[in-house]
Amino acid sequence: MAIDPRDKERLIRILRLLNSDQVGERAAAALAASRLLESLGLNWEDVLSPPMPERVVVRKVRDWDVDQADAAEARIRQLKDTVQRQERQLKALRTRINSLTDRERKRREGEDVEL
Numbered sequence: 001m002a003i004d005p006r007d008k009e010r011l012i013r014i015l016r017l018l019n020s021d022q023v024g025e026r027a028a029a030a031l032a033a034s035r036l037l038e039s040l041g042l043n044w045e046d047v048l049s050p051p052m053p054e055r056v057v058v059r060k061v062r063d064w065d066v067d068q069a070d071a072a073e074a075r076i077r078q079l080k081d082t083v084q085r086q087e088r089q090l091k092a093l094r095t096r097i098n099s100l101t102d103r104e105r106k107r108r109e110g111e112d113v114e115l
Helices: 007-018 023-040 044-048 066-115
Strands: none
Touching: 023 044, 023 066
16 A cells, blocks of 8 residues: 555654654654554555556457458568669668679789889
8 A cells, every 4th residue: 555645754754753852752653654554554565565566458359341351462572672772772782792802902903014
């Protein structure tokens, strides 16, 4: 059970009195803190235990009026288009690499002839 923010502030003010130099004041603060918790229906374990995380419930949603076969075929077409686009990009990159390699080879051959 969680403690109300106002009651929490009240408890904190009482617990600060435990730092007092006066023995009687410390004893009164401890007693006041215990009585406050008792009046709230709590105990020290309730206050000092970390709160349990909220459970998340995941529910499966049914797809109504969705043809799974059509959806799968559309996804396959999309993937095929992606593969074709990537193959074109690879071909263009190979062509670019080959032309740069040829250009570099010709440049080196030209340097060898001059020496």
